[in-house]
Amino acid sequence: MKAVVKTQAGPGAELLEVPPRAPGEGEVRVKIDVAAICGSDVHVYDWAPRVAKSGMRLPRIMGHEYCGRVLEVGAGVSNVKPDDLVAGETHLPCGNCYVCHLGKPHICLNLKIVGRDTDGCFAEEMVVPAAGVFRMPDDFPPDAAAVLEPLGCGVRPLFNEDVAGSTVVVLGAGPIGLFAIAGARALGAIQVIATNRSQLRLDLAAAMGATTCLSPEREDVVQAVRGLTHGVGADLVLDSSGNAEAFRQGVQMLRKGGTLLVIGMPSQPVQLELGPDLCLKEATIRGFHGREMYRTWEKVVPLVQRGAIPTAPVVTHKLPLSEFAAGFAAAAERRAGKVLLVP
Numbered sequence: 100m101k102a103v104v105k106t107q108a109g110p111g112a113e114l115l116e117v118p119p120r121a122p123g124e125g126e127v128r129v130k131i132d133v134a135a136i137c138g139s140d141v142h143v144y145d146w147a148p149r150v151a152k153s154g155m156r157l158p159r160i161m162g163h164e165y166c167g168r169v170l171e172v173g174a175g176v177s178n179v180k181p182d183d184l185v186a187g188e189t190h191l192p193c194g195n196c197y198v199c200h201l202g203k204p205h206i207c208l209n210l211k212i213v214g215r216d217t218d219g220c221f222a223e224e225m226v227v228p229a230a231g232v233f234r235m236p237d238d239f240p241p242d243a244a245a246v247l248e249p250l251g252c253g254v255r256p257l258f259n260e261d262v263a264g265s266t267v268v269v270l271g272a273g274p275i276g277l278f279a280i281a282g283a284r285a286l287g288a289i290q291v292i293a294t295n296r297s298q299l300r301l302d303l304a305a306a307m308g309a310t311t312c313l314s315p316e317r318e319d320v321v322q323a324v325r326g327l328t329h330g331v332g333a334d335l336v337l338d339s340s341g342n343a344e345a346f347r348q349g350v351q352m353l354r355k356g357g358t359l360l361v362i363g364m365p366s367q368p369v370q371l372e373l374g375p376d377l378c379l380k381e382a383t384i385r386g387f388h389g390r391e392m393y394r395t396w397e398k399v400v401p402l403v404q405r406g407a408i409p410t411a412p413v414v415t416h417k418l419p420l421s422e423f424a425a426g427f428a429a430a431a432e433r434r435a436g437k438v439l440l441v442p
């Protein structure tokens with residue numbers, strides 16, 4: 100089968116012919132219908148310093164966002180059967196550590212990641228531990244299923260917040276931020292303010308339901324948010340930007356008693372003044388790593404299925420797997436929303 104393989108510790112990847120394999124105990128073999136490029140795949144492709152330091156072993160078939168059909172299951176697999184439609188959960192927990200036992204397997208102490216610690220989905224087929232597949236309704240559109248993993252990242256932080264009637268600011272309008280915007284609207288936010296430097300992405304933000312789109316290059320976004328909230332500040336700020344300066348601004352535009360939800364991972368340290376920014380404000384800052392297994396999936400599937408969260412505006416590119424290099428270029432230069440690859 101054809102597969103996009105990271106072969107060397109440096110930029111790029113190769114399309115290679117590799118032998119498919121049968122699933123072992125606890126594994127599932129999936130025929131990939133469509134896969135999607137994640138921001139974290141771009142970091143692996145470019146061999147960013149964070150990835151270089153991570154000890155990732157090569158060669159490795161890349162990718163972790165996909166929709167496919169189960170071809171075969173190994174011994175002991177009970178969550179799916181052959182011919183089931185499935186989408187990809189990226190976290191592979193051990194199931195036996197202290198944190199898994201506390202009911203939070205997505206932040207397992209021995210966490211493995213599909214496409215990093217195991218071979219991934221940028222291929223005609225993949226074999227993955229059963230925890231890495233989530234069974235989808237059979238009529239669920241494959242292109243939407245392929246992006247449910249980042250969609251879940253964007254929407255999950257909102258599920259435990261008082262979103263209805265609130266003003267939500269989403270910093271960064273990459274795919275995860277775009278899904279967060281639609282999620283905030285679906286959960287009843289009265290005002291969703293998006294920020295991004297790219298006009299293309301602000302246009303996508305508007306298509307996903309943002310009520311106001313702000314460019315930090317053109318205006319003072321903190322003042323703009325204060326203006327839009329009668330000087331009070333935003334109830335919720337969700338940072339998907341991974342940008343230290345945007346994060347600082349997010350803290351400043353948060354109202355007293357507000358909550359900052361953090362998904363983006365800045366490559367630089369972020370400075371906070373804990374007195375005014377946290378204590379005097381009684382602010383809450385919460386970090387998120389992906390989706391809850393599998394609460395997030397159960398909650399987002401019907402939201403997408405019933406049209407409350409659209410996915411089509413976010414998908415800007417659909418390319419054959421052989422054109423993966425063009426796909427990575429588009430994703431890296433932020434000319435794209437989501438880039439799909441079809442094996």
Ligand SMILES: [Zn+2]
Nearest residue numbers: 137164248249
């Ligand atoms: Zn992803």
Ligand SMILES: [Zn+2]
Nearest residue numbers: 193196199207
């Ligand atoms: Zn564990």
